[in-house]
Amino acid sequence: MIRAAIVGAGGIAGICHVPALRAEAHRAEIVAAVDIDAARVKDFCAEHGIPAAYTDLEAMLAEARPDLVHVCTPPHLHAAQVAACLRAGAWVLCEKPPCLSLAEYDAMAAAERDGGPYAAVVYQHRFGSGARHLRHLIAEGELGRPLVAVCLTTWYRDHAYFDVPWRGRWDTEGGGPTMGHGIHQMDLLLATLGDWAEVRAMAGRLDRDVDTEDVSLASVRFENGALASIVNSVLSPREESRLRFDLTEATVELSHLYGYENADWTYTPAPHVTDEARIATWRTPEADVPSSHTALLADLLDAYERGERPETSGAGGRQTLELIAALYKSALTGRPVRRGEIDDTDPFYREMNGGMDL
Incomplete structure (x- = not known):
């Protein structure tokens, strides 16, 4: 045992x-x-x-x-x-x-x-059968080439949520919703599309009494050429976790909150894809394993x-953290950040905010 x-x-x-x-x-x-x-x-x-x-x-x-x-x-x-x-x-x-x-x-x-x-x-979102199925289809070229993606973590956390002393602080939480909430959806985005290449971002403290951001936006270019839009928020009364992938053969969408099942995924074929038997295989993973700690x-x-x-150790665990560091660096410096540029000489290597105020 x-x-x-x-x-x-x-x-x-x-x-x-x-x-x-x-x-x-x-x-x-x-x-x-x-x-x-x-x-x-x-x-x-x-x-x-x-x-x-x-x-x-x-x-x-x-x-x-x-x-x-x-x-x-x-x-x-x-x-x-x-x-x-x-x-x-x-x-x-x-x-x-x-x-x-x-x-x-x-x-x-x-x-x-x-x-x-x-x-x-x-x-944990990497490990649900819906995500594994999509990753397999993309790896096999069945859905064509990834082109556009949308990644939303639009949640709601009231003012009282941040009364917990370590929340909303750079020195104890490492960041706001980008670090503590959207990290799950962004990880699934990266697990699906692969290495990112460049980030351009903005972040703001719009309503909550915190040191960090309460909302962030980013545009990401991937090594394969795909472009993605990311939103992380704790200011959104209608809460949703959403991913959308537009590929040359289909649009794939996932809508849930804290975890998904196969039924939460939808596949919409491109107009030129008319083979119903082929489309049916997209929508039917062999098992229904919810995304979960289990x-x-x-x-x-x-x-x-x-x-x-x-899978989520070493480079597999670092990839998403590096994207978040780059998002914060871009938002705080006002310029694009490329993957790999945050090395051990960079202030954003040791602190997610690089020692800067938002």
Whole structure:
């Protein structure tokens, strides 16, 4: 059995991570949980039947000796906690955003070892059957060449949401909705279209009392020539997560909020595509696997058992974070940013806002 531990006994741990681990109970068991609040972690363990409660991460790593640690703490704690787990020989599944900067991400990756342990990021939308099916169709050339994409994370978070001390601050959350909310949809955009080449962006603080942005807009050129428009917002009363891909053979659309099923995807053939049997294959993935922590964890445990790098670790986890850093740099400097230009000499490498005020 794979011995799993959870660090951070807040909402996301109980809502998403515990059910994902229970779904893999045939090969994984939860042996411990950690939280700085002793009463909270004790209650969490009692509620979920977890045998050992800790208030110190290092003590848990030494005594419980987990094979896999789920890091569910606020973003500013991730880098140090992930590195500690890796040094102890434990694989990691880290909530988004994985850290506060590219510098922190690279430091975490440096603690990995060939064959494991590895640190994977919670980018669960890649793993639903609808997304896997679309990626397969595009890879096979079945839908033609990608041309245009739209990526919307238009959510609503009221003023009280930002009363939590670490939210809406560059030094503890790393950014606003671009970093903490839209990261999921942008990751699925990149997983579908591949490497991005150039970003031109704007960001604003329009209504919420935060240090970061509460809305951002970006235009992105991909290496394959496709162009995409991105909106990230926490000011939108009608909430929606939406992706649209226009290819030479079809338009593919996904509309949901926090997770999708196959029924949330629609395929509209181009006027010249009239073969109904062909079109039917687009709309019918072999299985219906919702995007979820459960689907992601299954893939991660498969990688663990093979001793292989998980899809959302290493370069696979960094790609989206680099796009976000470039979006912020473009928005704050007023100029386009190309992939790869944010190196370790760039202020945006160490801070998502490059030390600048919005």
